[in-house]
Amino acid sequence: MSVVKMLLTDSLLSSVPEPIKRINDTKLSGFHARVGKTQNDKKRKIALYLNYRFGGIKGKQRNYHLGYFGECDLKDVRKEVESLKGRVALGEDVYETKQLSLKQQFIEDTSPTVEELAQEFIERDIKVNRKDVDPVMRMFKKDILPFIGNYKLKEITRRDILNKVLDPIKDRGSNTQANKTLSILKQMFDFGVERDLMQGNPVSTVKKKSVGALKSREPEH
Known part of the structure; x- marks a missing residue:
């Protein structure tokens, strides 16, 4: 039985x-x-x-x-x-x-955090493909990680990035730096998508004009 x-x-x-x-x-x-x-x-x-x-x-x-x-x-x-x-x-x-x-x-x-993605991106991309990594390291340390580093990749939104990272840079008059930061963020999130760490790039559609026009002689802050 x-x-x-x-x-x-x-x-x-x-x-x-x-x-x-x-x-x-x-x-x-x-x-x-x-x-x-x-x-x-x-x-x-x-x-x-x-x-x-x-x-x-x-x-x-x-x-x-x-x-x-x-x-x-x-x-x-x-x-x-x-x-x-x-x-x-x-x-x-x-x-x-x-x-x-x-x-x-x-x-x-x-789900990893933005900071964990940034560390992997820096080690496997920035340090491999760039001769001068210091400006990028400063960018992450000063303008990116203190504000969105703890966000999980599954929850980070375009609005979070604009409000907490890009808009503050623009508001202090550093349009050129805002656009450079946008460029790095796009590269980093594309890297995250390629590594299957996230489904899509939250800033892929953000245009430079939305952040600030580039000015060749504008000093960086």
Whole structure:
């Protein structure tokens, strides 16, 4: 006997006989428990799932992981199953929704900051392709990193860069420096896109005239 059909309860799952590997709930179709082997603490790890088919008879078979018995309240799990089944009935592939959410969360958790991108950009591009790196280093140290260095690449916007970096440079009368900074930022964010660290360059469409016209004799600040 490895698969049985019984009402999933706390008392049942607290002491599942060794031969049982899976218990299908009698009340909610698709809701089931997968029972692992007895561990050193003499308990069996029990995973809770919702099994459903999405897209008709020939559709995809899904196993939606709900959690582990003992780590979540069984009553709450039942409510979640009812909600999930309702969403599936309305045409939502809840398994796919969850996978996309987990992927997005992973991206958010691991998204580097502007400062981390800048360090890699300087090491792998600026120091490799430029003879004089000091002006660029000063640019990052003075006008860029103090203001947007802590921003994650996933959240930095064109407006953030304009308001916090480029506009202040322009406001102090350094139009030439503002445009040089814009140029470096475009290069850096393009580098980030090429390295698959971000989806797009937030300043790719910003024009020099939006920052300030170049003046060949204008002193840098």
